[in-house]
Amino acid sequence: MQSKLFNWFKFSSPATFYPLAGSIARFSWLITLALLAVGLYMSFFVAPTDYKQGEGYRIIFIHVPASWMSMFTYLVMAFWSILGLMYNTRLSSMMTQALAPTGAMFAFVSLWTGAFWGKPMWGTWWVWDARITSELILLFLYLGYIALHGAIDDKRRADKAGAILILVGVVNIPIIYYSVEWWNTLHQGATIKMNDKSTMDETMKITMLIMTFGCWAYTIAIAMQRVRNIILEREHGAQWVRELIGEKA
């Protein structure tokens, strides 16, 4: 074990992770600002008008990254949940807890912007088709996790209960992703395909990817900041936290 070049387990301790999270957060904020500035400028001024939808299609530059992030964040939470259950590490559970509000926000943004796009394009704000309904369930899973975790006073038990809820909900992710292929839905199929040529103009695609990486960096930055607060809150009895707070007070 110890012959490894780099000992990852060193950072599974909240005390050593706390300063590292701080530097990751600062670095990620810089990337977020840069990418979102470029991405938003391209979204509004560089990307060409769509041949059918006109300017209204530009909402995809926030809708699609938000939807992707809402699904991806959930997978990352499931990853930390498995680590938490397996190794009983406190930090894994703290990471799950730190990601949840951001995932919920992205799920909400995805549904909200989708409704704004749906009204002029489809002619309706909302329909109960498979894609949209499963995304709504994802939002409820996030909210359910936050509520469950908050409702249990013993944080170690809350971590376990939350991790199990997250793992049960993970079946929803492939359902969201493949819903447009498995069933007839009002929602259109995937434009960006993993193993096929995507059906989108290059500039539009690049803009969307820049926005996606921007949202990605944002998620890392905000989750790292949040995990620092969670560490301080939950480790408040520890010597190093007292020293840290004592220094600043």
Next chain:
Amino acid sequence: MKARHQRLSLIVIGLAILGLATYLVLNALEGNLSYFFSPSQVHNGEAPKDHVFRLGGMVEKGSVKRAEGDLTVNFVVTDNNKTMAVAYTGILPDLFEEGQGVIAQGKLNADNVFIADEVLAKHDENYMPPEVAAAMQAGKEAAAK
């Protein structure tokens, strides 16, 4: 076996069972999760009779007829196999046009015409600037000649 391996196998088995259960449920629900029926399915009698359902397909080129004086529109929905006549009174969404996907909600009348009380446009997954769309259209017409 270490305790953490035991826990990991428990998680893996749990997820596998959960995945299998979900698969079976989705398999059983199959058709019920579809948002609409295609004209072929309606012709095969898969759509409910005397009952509201949704019909989806493409608006056939040259089939849209607007009535004089009111908002009634008649058009034909096709899936390139079977077709279905639709009548609708009301305001159509912006993206509604011939050759474009559409989903109508309503029921069949005695003459086998689908009387819609809601029409939604179904967008496809293609995004491109108008110049490209025009060039592609021109290319298609040249190829057809």
